[in-house]
Amino acid sequence: MNKAKRIYQHSLFPYFCMFLILFVYHYFIQITFGDEVDYFSKIVGQYSLGEFLSSQYYEWSSRLLIETVLIYVSYWNVWIWKTLNIAFYLLILYSFSYLFNFKNKRLKNWLIFVLVMLYPLLDMSTAGWIATTTNYLWPLVLGLYTFTAIKKYKDNIKIKWYEYILYFLAVLYAANSEQMNVVLLSILSFYIIFFLVNKKSAIFLWIMEALTVAELVFILTCPGNSVRAVAEIGRWMPDFHMLSFLDKVYLGFTDTINIFLSSSNYIFIIFCSILCFCVFIKTKNMWHHFISIIPLGIIFTHCFSEFTEKNNYLRQLSLSALPIDASNYFTHYLYVPLFIYVLLIGSILLSMLVIYDLTFDMLLNTFVLGVGLATRIIMGFSPTLYASNTRTLLFLYMAFIFCTIFMVYRFEEKFNNTNKNVFFIGTGIPLTISSINIIGIIINWKNV
Amino acid sequence: MNQIFNIRFKIVYICIFAVFAISAVAFPAIIYLDAQRVTTIVESNYNYIDEPLLVCKIENYIQTKGGITLQGWFAEAGKEIKSRKCYVVLKSLDDGTCLQLPTKVVSNSNAKAYFKDGFNYNDAGFSSTVQTNYLQTNNTYLVLILYENDGQMVLFKTDQTITAGQLTKQYGVIL
Numbered sequence: 154m155n156k157a158k159r160i161y162q163h164s165l166f167p168y169f170c171m172f173l174i175l176f177v178y179h180y181f182i183q184i185t186f187g188d189e190v191d192y193f194s195k196i197v198g199q200y201s202l203g204e205f206l207s208s209q210y211y212e213w214s215s216r217l218l219i220e221t222v223l224i225y226v227s228y229w230n231v232w233i234w235k236t237l238n239i240a241f242y243l244l245i246l247y248s249f250s251y252l253f254n255f256k257n258k259r260l261k262n263w264l265i266f267v268l269v270m271l272y273p274l275l276d277m278s279t280a281g282w283i284a285t286t287t288n289y290l291w292p293l294v295l296g297l298y299t300f301t302a303i304k305k306y307k308d309n310i311k312i313k314w315y316e317y318i319l320y321f322l323a324v325l326y327a328a329n330s331e332q333m334n335v336v337l338l339s340i341l342s343f344y345i346i347f348f349l350v351n352k353k354s355a356i357f358l359w360i361m362e363a364l365t366v367a368e369l370v371f372i373l374t375c376p377g378n379s380v381r382a383v384a385e386i387g388r389w390m391p392d393f394h395m396l397s398f399l400d401k402v403y404l405g406f407t408d409t410i411n412i413f414l415s416s417s418n419y420i421f422i423i424f425c426s427i428l429c430f431c432v433f434i435k436t437k438n439m440w441h442h443f444i445s446i447i448p449l450g451i452i453f454t455h456c457f458s459e460f461t462e463k464n465n466y467l468r469q470l471s472l473s474a475l476p477i478d479a480s481n482y483f484t485h486y487l488y489v490p491l492f493i494y495v496l497l498i499g500s501i502l503l504s505m506l507v508i509y510d511l512t513f514d515m516l517l518n519t520f521v522l523g524v525g526l527a528t529r530i531i532m533g534f535s536p537t538l539y540a541s542n543t544r545t546l547l548f549l550y551m552a553f554i555f556c557t558i559f560m561v562y563r564f565e566e567k568f569n570n571t572n573k574n575v576f577f578i579g580t581g582i583p584l585t586i587s588s589i590n591i592i593g594i595i596i597n598w599k600n601v
Numbered sequence: 602m603n604q605i606f607n608i609r610f611k612i613v614y615i616c617i618f619a620v621f622a623i624s625a626v627a628f629p630a631i632i633y634l635d636a637q638r639v640t641t642i643v644e645s646n647y648n649y650i651d652e653p654l655l656v657c658k659i660e661n662y663i664q665t666k667g668g669i670t671l672q673g674w675f676a677e678a679g680k681e682i683k684s685r686k687c688y689v690v691l692k693s694l695d696d697g698t699c700l701q702l703p704t705k706v707v708s709n710s711n712a713k714a715y716f717k718d719g720f721n722y723n724d725a726g727f728s729s730t731v732q733t734n735y736l737q738t739n740n741t742y743l744v745l746i747l748y749e750n751d752g753q754m755v756l757f758k759t760d761q762t763i764t765a766g767q768l769t770k771q772y773g774v775i776l
Contacts, residue, residue: 387683391724392706394686394749399635480705480728482636483668488629495628499621506617511610 164258167266168246174270175242179235187281189227193220197228215375216288218329223287234283241286241294245269248297249554252304253562264561268554271419272547279542289547292330295323296337297551299361303344306355317357324361328368332528332548337365339524343517382536390536400478403491405533407474409526410494412543414455414473424553425449427560428501431508434567441507447500451493498526505556514563518556525552639735642690642701647747650755654678656715657746657759668732669763671702674709675746676725678716682706686749689729690756691742691763701747704729736765 160166184190196205205224206217214220226234246265255261277285302320305312312320328334341362348355372378386393396404413421425448432445455473474490481487502519509515528548532538659673671689676682691700709726716722736742741764746757 383684391682391685392687392704394684395703395706397635397638399632403632477632477636478705479636479703479730480670480707481730482633483665483730483732488633491629491632492625495621495625499617499625502621503614503617506610506614511613 162259164262166259167262168243171243171246171266171270172239175239178274179239182235182278182282184227184231184234184282187278188284189223189281191281193224193284194227196224210375210377211380213377213381215331215372215378216329218326219288219292222291222326223284226287227283234286238282238286238290241291242269244294244298245551248294248301249558251301252555253558255562255565257565260565261558261562264558265554268420268423268557271423272550272554273543276543276547279544285544288330289332289544292327292333293547293551296327296333299323299327299337300340302357302361303340306344306348306353306358312357320357320361321364324364325368328365331372332531332545334365334369334372335528335531336524336548338362338369339520339527341365343520347513385540386536388536389540390538393536401533402530403533404476404538405530407476407491407494408533408538409529409546409549410497411473411490412546413549414452420550420553420557422449422452424557425452425501427557428504428508431560431564432504434564435508438507441504444500445504445507448497448504451497508560509563514559518559521552521555525549636703637730637732638703639731640701642699642747644692644697644699644756647754647756650750650757652677652757654680655757656712657744657757658711658715659744659759659761660711662763665730668730669736670728670730671744671763672707672726672728674712674722674725675727675748675757676712676716676722679718679720681721682724685724686754687727688747689727689731690745690747691731691736692745693737694741694743694762695737696740699745700731700735700742702729702731733765738765740765 160169200208202221206221209217209220226237246262246269249265249269250258250262253261277290279285280288299320302312302316304310324337328337341358345355345358345362348358412418429445429449432441436442472486472490474494475481475487477487501522505518506515509518525548529546532541532545535541655675655677657673657675659671661670661672663670663672675687685706687704687706689702689704691702692698693700704727706724707726707728708723710723712722712725713720741762744759744761744763746759747754748757749755
């Protein structure tokens with residue numbers, strides 16, 4: 154009994170829970186659809202690696218490293234992919250956990266576990282499980298793992314020789330994905346400047362930055378990307394060339410917020426709730442309280458609109474933003490969501506300013522959210538904005554998870570002491586929602 | 602927490618508040634102005650294309666508050682729509698000015714029914730709206746199509762006209 158209690162109370166217990174849930178989940182996953190079934194699993198044996206990479210480079214994509222892994226993983230026994238995928242999920246937990254020095258490690262790991270499990274796992278199946286995870290999840294996880302090197306530099310922890318090799322391989326793979334490349338480049342540059350200002354050596358960060366830049370040049374010059382763009386325009390967005398720069402920004406921005414305001418987006422709800430909670434802890438200023446409630450108000454107005462058929466003003470205020478083009482620009486109420494979305498972002502930023510004040514923390518959190526948002530807005534410049542579905546939101550989700558953990562980290566003392574009950578309610582509700590989400594997915598696994 | 606800026610919190614707070622308050626109004630306004638971008642073009646800068654396989658049908662003129670929406674389809678027989686850069690141009694028959702209006706690709710099955718050759722013309726449909734204040738009352742406008750053909754923007758002449766401010770048998774009051 155005591156042993157069981159000791160295991161339960163161990164700070165690594167959340168890892169075990171995560172493994173268990175993911176194992177059950179992956180056990181039920183069947184690879185019956187997607188790009189790996191239609192194409193990638195048939196490459197090995199039919200073409201040499203050189204032939205495949207050459208045709209991809211000239212005709213389709215710059216993700217040569219990722220797709221090399223993809224063709225082999227989809228060719229081998231499916232349990233190899235399942236094992237690797239579970240390991241990558243656990244690596245998210247490890248990397249996030251490493252980045253924060255909570256006093257209560259168990260609380261930290263549970264928090265990360267809940268937040269990571271709240272990510273809609275089905276988003277990682279939209280182009281086929283193996284194709285989507287190797288193209289989106291794995292680069293993200295390896296990128297996140299790379300950031301632990303920054304932490305080691307910051308804390309003056311010596312990086313072991315084999316870790317250099319692991320970091321090198323991680324950057325190589327992660328930077329091969331366009332979105333992760335932008336994230337890596339931004340975060341590495343941010344910290345290189347930080348270390349320069351603090352007169353600290355960061356040679357390995359410079360090497361990783363150089364690798365990322367080299368891959369970015371490779372992505373930008375790859376002829377396959379432009380060939381693919383032409384094909385994708387014909388397939389998904391024939392009037393893509395008619396869109397102006399502002400149209401593309403608008404589409405990328407509104408499509409992102411539309412999805413984040415849908416009622417099933419628990420990560421965003423939790424981020425806004427904890428943000429509001431921290432503002433209430435930090436200050437008694439009524440104006441700041443009011444601003445911090447705005448995001449929650451907008452979310453709940455949107456949730457309300459999904460449950461009501463009434464055509465009232467509240468429903469009109471909570472409509473999702475539609476594309477504005479030559480056929481409907483004169484309909485004025487179409488601009489209301491855009492107005493609300495800008496207010497939403499503004500109130501989040503102001504609330505963050507209240508809780509962090511003018512500190513490095515404020516700068517870092519704003520930067521992380523900004524980069525996360527940019528990785529999705531940039532999708533407006535691709536004809537596959539809608540075709541790529543919600544999987545391209547992964548990086549923004551992780552930015553919100555990072556910022557949520559950061560808030561709890563900074564307010565850990567206050568969460569633990571003065572507001573224990575409120576905090577437990579605050580984490581208990583998300584945990585319940587998270588469980589319902591997971592159970593729901595398992596029940597519907599046949600649709601997967 | 603380490604204070605890294607020597608600026609007063611209140612000033613930064615007010616600045617961010619002001620930027621977002623202004624953006625909340627300015628961003629929709631800019632999108633509106635961008636979406637209705639009507640530009641005047643010089644007709645002589647473009648060549649006319651004389652291709653018998655090209656067909657353009659304006660099927661509807663819908664009056665909305667302060668604007669006229671033109672709906673129709675435009676396609677070349679035997680050529681499926683892969684990507685489209687196409688504008689409606691209204692050429693005033695009175696003074697020769699040409700107004701270029703952006704279009705939106707819409708799904709339209711009429712081209713398929715018209716050609717009956719098995720090709721997919723679903724994306725041949727278009728919709729474009731011009732605000733009435735751009736049109737001169739009693740001026741007659743010839744509808745032209747400006748589109749990208751082999752990397753060059755060319756004009757295609759339709760046989761359809763609209764007269765601003767007059768009752769027409771076919772479409773009712775235009776202005």
